[in-house]
Amino acid sequence: MRFELTLLGTNSALPAYGRFPSAQVLNVQERHYLVDCGEGAQIRMSQFGVRRSKIQQVFISHLHGDHIFGLAGFLSSMALLGREDPIELYSPKGLEEMVRVLFKYSGGLSFPLHFHTLDTEKNQLIFEDKAITVHSLPLVHRVPSAGFLFREKERPRNMRPEKIETYNIHYRDIPAIKAGADYVLPDGRRISNEELTLPPPAPRSYAYCSDTAYHEPLASMIQGVDLLYHESTFCEDMREQAVLTGHSTARQAAEIARLAGAGRLILGHYSSRYKSLKPFLEEARAVFPNTELGDDGRVFEVEA
Ligand SMILES: [Zn+2]
Numbered sequence: 001m002r003f004e005l006t007l008l009g010t011n012s013a014l015p016a017y018g019r020f021p022s023a024q025v026l027n028v029q030e031r032h033y034l035v036d037c038g039e040g041a042q043i044r045m046s047q048f049g050v051r052r053s054k055i056q057q058v059f060i061s062h063l064h065g066d067h068i069f070g071l072a073g074f075l076s077s078m079a080l081l082g083r084e085d086p087i088e089l090y091s092p093k094g095l096e097e098m099v100r101v102l103f104k105y106s107g108g109l110s111f112p113l114h115f116h117t118l119d120t121e122k123n124q125l126i127f128e129d130k131a132i133t134v135h136s137l138p139l140v141h142r143v144p145s146a147g148f149l150f151r152e153k154e155r156p157r158n159m160r161p162e163k164i165e166t167y168n169i170h171y172r173d174i175p176a177i178k179a180g181a182d183y184v185l186p187d188g189r190r191i192s193n194e195e196l197t198l199p200p201p202a203p204r205s206y207a208y209c210s211d212t213a214y215h216e217p218l219a220s221m222i223q224g225v226d227l228l229y230h231e232s233t234f235c236e237d238m239r240e241q242a243v244l245t246g247h248s249t250a251r252q253a254a255e256i257a258r259l260a261g262a263g264r265l266i267l268g269h270y271s272s273r274y275k276s277l278k279p280f281l282e283e284a285r286a287v288f289p290n291t292e293l294g295d296d297g298r299v300f301e302v303e304a
């Protein structure tokens with residue numbers, strides 16, 4: 001069962017050096033969640049083999065152009081392809097107004113859009129389906145902004161195949177056993193669930209900390225997260241600029257990962273002032289060794 005992040009864009013405001021603005025797709029058990037949608041996101045989707053028709057939820061961290069200017073193109077293509085299924089959009093206030101105006105004068109869409117406005121001050125549950133829950137993470141930026149914590153739900157226990165044969169268990173009884181039930185044999189003997197099943201793999205998690213100044217409370221909100229993408233617009237040489245613009249340095253991103261006890265850190269949202277990303281990696285790894293450079297097209301998987 002897949003839990004996989006594909007980065008579509010990893011640069012900040014100005015696209016540069018082949019890096020597009022922020023966008024990514026999280027695939028959890030073949031459900032696709034779009035996270036931010038910077039310019040060119042749909043071009044990247046076709047380049048990197050992401051099936052855009054599978055996307056039903058879109059999570060937008062904030063309304064700066066480098067996180068939303070790909071949305072119009074993406075929605076428009078969906079309409080051209082005859083999509084009928086609704087798209088759910090989660091974002092800070094204002095997205096609905098922006099998107100409605102765009103499509104008011106350009107022919108509309110073939111499917112409904114459902115807008116959900118986030119309270120960017122709160123760390124709360126904003127979405128759940130069969131596979132995951134999503135919590136918003138308050139960020140500190142120049143406009144209201146939220147990060148997102150995607151957490152896989154506990155999966156059913158695994159049946160021990162040899163026990164099916166041993167006790168001659170009918171296939172129709174298997175779902176109940178996987179859900180935790182004991183099994184009663186025709187002679188009345190009760191076989192405990194522990195004997196019949198193996199525990200499920202641990203639920204996996206991913207946190208997206210989009211544009212934000214260094215904000216230590218994030219670490220406790222994402223404690224123990226498997227995979228963390230934390231913006232690192234600058235390196236320490238431009239720390240003042242980071243403070244002024246509501247961004248973080250690579251070192252600060254690593255500090256959050258360390259405090260959160262994260263499994264792995266991915267850096268991204270690089271300023272176009274940096275051609276080489278090597279300084280980002282060195283700076284972050286000095287604090288949090290399990291750091292990797294995000295890059296357009298890179299895929300990060302969390303093993304089951
Ligand atoms: Zn940005």
Ligand SMILES: [Zn+2]
Pocket residue numbers: 062064141211
């Ligand atoms: Zn921003």
